[in-house]
Amino acid sequence: QKEVEQNSGPLSVPEGAIASLNCTYSDRGSQSFFWYRQYSGKSPELIMFIYSNGDKEDGRFTAQLNKASQYVSLLIRDSQPSDSATYLCAVHNAGNMLTFGGGTRLMVKP
Amino acid sequence: ETGVTQTPRHLVMGMTNKKSLKCEQHLGHNAMYWYKQSAKKPLELMFVYNFKEQTENNSVPSRFSPECPNSSHLFLHLHTLQPEDSALYLCASSGGIDTQYFGPGTRLTVL
Numbered sequence: 001q002k003e004v005e006q007n008s009g010p011l012s013v014p015e016g017a018i019a020s021l022n023c024t025y026s027d028r029g030s031q032s033f034f035w036y037r038q039y040s041g042k043s044p045e046l047i048m049f050i051y052s053n054g055d056k057e058d059g060r061f062t063a064q065l066n067k068a069s070q071y072v073s074l075l076i077r078d079s080q081p082s083d084s085a086t087y088l089c090a091v092h093n094a095g096n097m098l099t100f101g102g103g104t105r106l107m108v109k110p
Numbered sequence: 111e112t113g114v115t116q117t118p119r120h121l122v123m124g125m126t127n128k129k130s131l132k133c134e135q136h137l138g139h140n141a142m143y144w145y146k147q148s149a150k151k152p153l154e155l156m157f158v159y160n161f162k163e164q165t166e167n168n169s170v171p172s173r174f175s176p177e178c179p180n181s182s183h184l185f186l187h188l189h190t191l192q193p194e195d196s197a198l199y200l201c202a203s204s205g206g207i208d209t210q211y212f213g214p215g216t217r218l219t220v221l
Contacts, residue, residue, distance in 0.1 A: 004152075032208045032209075034208070034209065034210075036212075041217075042214070042215075043200055043212040043213060043214050043215045044153075044200070044212050045212070046209065046210075046211065049208070049209060088153070090210075092208040095158070095166070096141045096143070096158050096166070096204060096208075097155060097158065097166065098155075098208065098210060100152050100153040101152060102151070103152070
């Protein structure tokens with residue numbers, strides 16, 4: 001059973017702080033990793049993907065991948081109340097399929 | 111119209127009804143997916159289609175019947191559903207083997 005684990009939260013951070021969201025996965029052969037943001041009642045929206053070990057930055061978002069530790073994270077700098085949502089980690093294992101974690105609910109307080 | 115669209119956005123049906131969900135993608139992708147998202151549970155993959163051919167059926171009950179007439183359209187036919195089938199049904203598409211883009215979803219309530 002290929003698993004993707006996330007802390008369900010809620011993770012509460014003050015406005016302007018860095019939010020750190022973490023994800024671990026069980027399949028060592030996984031090659032591609034994705035972060036989706038899902039607002040309540042809406043569908044998941046792709047934020048970032050990462051394939052290589054290290055950091056990948058896009059605006060206020062940084063994805064970090066460590067394949068040896070089977071760990072991927074998402075950092076959100078200068079967090080805003082509009083960042084409050086559930087963040088889903090997804091891992092590509094084989095074929096066309098992604099395995100999703102249960103999501104971490106982030107709350108950014110003004 | 112761009113992206114992935116789904117209709118209807120909301121659906122209420124009785125257990126004896128037959129209804130269909132529709133998904134259309136305008137991204138030129140070759141793969142389409144149905145997911146189920148229930149409250150407080152991870153996204154559950156239901157079906158995968160590649161170039162109109164079903165490549166994955168994730169042990170979904172037969173009361174859910176997918177149909178993919180071409181690479182741009184995907185249907186989910188529903189009949190004799192149960193109240194526990196109430197959920198958000200999401201369609202997604204991808205052009206390669208990984209990055210998936212989601213439609214807005216259909217919120218289904220089974221009475």
